[in-house]
Amino acid sequence: MDKQLLLGAEAVALAAIDAGISGIYAYPGTPSTEITEFIQKSEEAQKLNIRSNWSANEKTAYESALGMSYAGKRSMVCMKHVGLNVAADAFINSAVTGVNGGLVLVVADDPSMHSSQNEQDSRFYGKFAFVPVLEPSNQQEAYDAVLYSFELSEKVKLPVLLRIVTRLSHSRSVVERKLKRTQNALQPENEKRKWILLPANARRQYVNLLNIQKDLAELSEQSIFNKVINGTGNKGIIAFGLSFNYVMEAREKYQLDIPVLKISQYPLPEKAVKEFLSKYSEILIVEEGYPIYEEILKGFPQNEKIKGRLDGTLPRTGELNPDYLAKALGVKTSPEKKIPEIVSPRPPELCKGCSHRDLYEALNIVMKEYNSNHVFSDIGCYTLGALPPYETISTCVDMGASVTMAKGASDAGIHPAVAVIGDSTFTHSGITGLLDAVNDKSSVTIIISDNSTTAMTGGQDSAGIDKLQNICKGIGVEEDHIRTIIPLKNNLAENIKIIKDEFEYKGVSVIIASRDCIQTARRNKKKQDKQ
Amino acid sequence: MNKNIILAGVGGQGILTIAAIIDLAAMNLGLKVKQAEVHGMSQRGGAVESHLRISDKEIFSDLIPKGEADLILSVEPMESLRYIPFLSKKGIIVTSVDPFINITPYPDLQNVLNEIKKNPENILVDAEKPAREAGSVKASNIVMLGAASPFTGIEKEELEKAIEKLFLPKGNETVQINLRAFNAGLNITKQLRK
Structure with a gap:
């Protein structure tokens, strides 16, 4: 099928159309805005009658998406990371009710705070709510992960959180379309005990949610988005989501034959991680965002063979880049040129005439x-x-x-x-x-x-x-x-x-x-x- | 084939249009492309950059490593210097000499130009005049693309095709203005490099 040059955000939107959504709900927020805008401008989406107007805020957006899912149709809801704070009540409880039609929540995080007031990591929310999380590393994978997430959502009857970051959302690459699914027919949920979260129902639903966790982990073990790049030596890297790119860039450029475990689907594939951990005497954990899994894998008392953001091997804050990775892998690079002193900062400003x-x-x-x-x-x-x-x-x-x-x-x-x-x-x-x-x-x-x-x-x-x-x-x-x-x-x-x-x-x-x-x-x- | 290009300027100066043209030409040639851009707050008159990578092999990082850029293409002189740490030893700076002054104090322009000239490979272009002659001062960014085009690794004809395709929705006159601007820029470089 046809190939297009798309921003990561646009790849997500295109995949949502192809996955057969009936509606997208969102409040604008950098770096997530372009997902909904793509669908609003798409003639194809208009012909398919995909609902796409802006919502008043992220909470109203999420609840509307959940209502569409209740009715049996597929819906996507998009927001920036801090938007999920606003929608968190709806999101976390929707994991307890579960969904009917496929529901995918796309959250665009902003490490380095390019346009945000914090750099919170939405994978925490996924874990907090006990839902599957997909974290694609590139534009094509973002497209593929959306198609997969809708299938997964309908299979396990849970909302799926797709986490992207600024550097994927606002970076362009060639994306190939793969399939086109038709929209679901109207088929509202009739299981009231699932959806009325009175304490008696909620307790039962919550236990169900916990019980399904081992199945979700098993799905992560088999996921095509998680894989091992073989290598030699006694050091290994576990790379999460987009950070995989920086690892691979350094690996190729400096011809390091270091083994890599790439993870883009959660909950953590425990067997794969255990096996990888046992093989090597030193493991670098590379995460774009908070050192969530580094902290977990390091444990208490601390496992000294785990390196990453917490011990200073990588910077504790901000987005990663290939240079940080080269340094963390001990590569000697030539001294970098400095920005000449004559260069002044040029911060943004209110427009003339604003x-x-x-x-x-x-x-x-x-x-x-x-x-x-x-x-x-x-x-x-x-x-x-x-x-x-x-x-x-x-x-x-x-x-x-x-x-x-x-x-x-x-x-x-x-x-x-x-x-x-x-x-x-x-x-x-x-x-x-x-x-x-x-x-x-x-x-x-x-x-x-x-x-x-x-x-x-x-x-x-x-x-x-x-x-x-x-x-x-x-x-x-x-x-x-x-x-x-x-x-x-x-x-x-x-x-x-x-x-x-x-x-x-x-x-x-x-x-x-x-x-x-x-x-x-x-x-x-x-x-x-x-x- | 492997090119790393930093596009630089101030929000609103049209570096994303330059990026879109190179991207399209590269895709049409069947090359791999990755191009990271800046949206959001910085677009309000702040410094903006785009990392553009083209290769016939798989590209992993959306960001160019330091010291790896073959070209800094800047539509504003001071902005070309902001990304010096990314420029490779043999890399070239192609920049407009028209300052965009929205900060005080803006450094002395001559000093800025002297600083640019410290890089062994540099091309300084007065883009405004040829853009006006081509039909619109707004085409200054395309003059700059023309001037930098010999260093993008992509043939002139492919870039011209991409310009046609990209500007066609805005009418044939806009296409012609931009093609003229592109060639005016290219000729400036040809003259300087004779």
Whole structure:
């Protein structure tokens, strides 16, 4: 079948179409966004009527995917690693209920935090929930692993977690399509005792889940994604997922005949690992992410023959690369050239003409008058307000935290208690926090910097377009204190006055600072010009 | 056949378009390709890079090891220097001399160019003028691709085919502009290397 040049993320999406999904659910998040975008743009997916609109957040996405699975059809749900924190309640309990139609959760981790606030490893979640985890090492394997994961999910009646990382998701290679399955017919689940997690049912389901673990491990033993590369000598390498590439790069380049056990399917194939461990006097464990299996295999008291991230053979944090592997394998490389001193850092910045710029300009003037520098902020382009020339914001923790942290800070006595949150982040996780503030009559000013898109991830549809005013009104913010401003230079004086007025109001006020994202506006103009 | 290429620039300058053209040409030749790119936060005016690897044998790592790049193709002068640790001893820098100034202070341009010239193999290109002459200043990235094309290991004709295919959805005029830009870049290198 045909060959295409695809990002790892796109290979996952193509395979999902070929595996016969009926729907994909997701909230945008780097490096996972391109999976859903590929399906949204695919004419083939449209013809097949595959549902693909963005969800409000990862939890709603996961639950919708689970509902589709309940109905007997196959579904995929995608998110970045920290998104799984939001969806964790649904995910972990769905391992207890099990699934009906195949359900594959794709999580894109971001080691080195290229676009994230931490580098948590989703394989932990897979283990925590007792579900099978697939961790492909390259684009073709990502395609193959998705097809396999859907089969596996329907065979063992569990959700399957497919873990990818930035370096696979955002790297392009040639991928070959293999098969095309038709979608499942509507065939809803009738086994209520499985799906109603009342304690009596949940206890039984949980025991079933634990009992199936040995079968899952057996599947890992036989998996085509796990294999041994034979070699000689008394040292061996166990390479997990993408890290296999760096191992093989060093192995080929320096002609090291070192044996390698590659693992891309979990739970751990215990027999294969035991056999490999017993053969060699020193084992290097290479994992892209946390040293999860290194810690397990090292055990207590510590097995000294296990080397890896924990003993400094490899760096403890960040993504790996072929150079780290060469060093860990004791290869002498020529001294590397340094970056010339003349090179300055070039951090990202808010675009010229961006509405957040005008908002921060106004806000900085007002904050100066209060001699306060506490602005609680959130996750999005406006987080760049942390950098010069604005340096307006004080916090960025997790989606929606600006609203509730401002509320808590207000409770503690900070005045003004200000939150800056984007429109998409507000509908993702800010609404419930605002309800808390309303119910508590907190003295907070929530500024929704509304550019009517999910801008940081490339301009995906935002869930709250034209609804923000009514959402705030509906949960009880007084109408007089829901203000709208247009962040433009010409409106600076007026905007300063409105911000000041609302800071002085002893209750919940919301300022919607509304102007289209400059990037989206440009794209829309291009589209219009074409028509 | 084995080429490691670092593409460098600032978010929004079009290095991913350069990458897409080389990728496509390589795939059409039946070669293996791996090309890691940067999405997300850095695309907002930050430094961006792409590691592009082409080979007739299996490629494992998506990232180029240090000291292994045959070519640094940069659409911005200072950015070409950021990836010096990746350049091999015999590697060449092909870079635009037009600075993208969104940081203060931006280093003295002449010093930047002098630093680039310390690398034995270098080609400095004023890409803006030929791009404008080709029909659009936006085609500066394709001028740079043309200038670097003799060092990609891929024939001119194959790259031209890929340019046609990639820009065709944007209309024939865009195709012609980019083909002209490509050849203008290539001619600059030919003149310098006579």
